[in-house]
Amino acid sequence: MQLEAKDIGFRYGDGPWLFQGVNLTLEPGEIVGITGPSGRGKTTLCRILAGFEAPIEGAVHFNGAPLPNNGYHPVQMVLQHPEKAINPRWKMHKILNEGYQPDKELLDLLGIEREWLTRWPHELSGGELQRFCVARALGPNTRYLIADEMTTMLDANTQAQIWHAVIEIAKKREMGIIVVTHESNLMRRLCHRVIDFNK
Numbered sequence: 001m002q003l004e005a006k007d008i009g010f011r012y013g014d015g016p017w018l019f020q021g022v023n024l025t026l027e028p029g030e031i032v033g034i035t036g037p038s039g040r041g042k043t044t045l046c047r048i049l050a051g052f053e054a055p056i057e058g059a060v061h062f063n064g065a066p067l068p069n070n071g072y073h074p075v076q077m078v079l080q081h082p083e084k085a086i087n088p089r090w091k092m093h094k095i096l097n098e099g100y101q102p103d104k105e106l107l108d109l110l111g112i113e114r115e116w117l118t119r120w121p122h123e124l125s126g127g128e129l130q131r132f133c134v135a136r137a138l139g140p141n142t143r144y145l146i147a148d149e150m151t152t153m154l155d156a157n158t159q160a161q162i163w164h165a166v167i168e169i170a171k172k173r174e175m176g177i178i179v180v181t182h183e184s185n186l187m188r189r190l191c192h193r194v195i196d197f198n199k
């Protein structure tokens with residue numbers, strides 16, 4: 001079940017092309033980094049790969065066919081700021097179980113404490129909230145995870161715990177990952193290969 005970007009081009013409105021002719025193939029279980037300067041279009045490319053945005057040119061294929069536009073999406077994305085990705089009017093248990101019911105093993109792996117489940121989002125730290133966003137993205141039908149600066153705002157311990165959990169799940173399920181980060185050490189440690197989005 002490959003994830004394939006074929007000759008992708010994108011621009012906002014009638015502005016200049018952000019990028020054109022982007023080709024990328026991810027195999028199951030592969031961890032690929034995307035690096036490049038701020039504003040180059042990495043997040044935009046991620047949004048296209050996750051089906052949030054349609055490319056102006058080219059196409060994204062999953063398992064040889066266009067990305068599905070209903071049902072559970074096989075490509076899930078986790079953003080830098082968890083508070084932008086959750087409903088502030090829902091308690092954490094509702095946010096966590098929105099798409100599927102994560103099991104105890106996953107909650108433990110991500111260090112999610114049970115007492116957090118009855119709290120509102122504003123009653124948790126950024127690192128605690130991000131664990132929920134990661135759990136929510138790791139449904140059993142997630143085949144590719146896009147981590148766009150997923151742990152940039154977090155301290156080293158939280159960053160390590162979250163990545164340990166994600167890598168363990170990825171190995172077990174042969175889930176592919178796209179890692180967008182400006183941290184070159186993290187990139188080197190995690191990724192099988194890195195695409196320089198500067199060129």
Ligand SMILES: Nc1ncnc2c1ncn2[C@@H]1O[C@H](COP(=O)(O)OP(=O)(O)OP(=O)(O)O)[C@@H](O)[C@H]1O
Pocket residue numbers: 012018036037038039040041042043044045
């Ligand atoms: N909805 C939008 N409408 C118009 N321009 C946008 C929109 N979203 C992003 N842009 C612009 O597109 C460019 C690329 O943005 P993008 O977030 O994809 O870059 P990036 O490489 O991920 O940057 P960073 O490393 O800072 O996160 C930026 O110049 C941004 O201002």
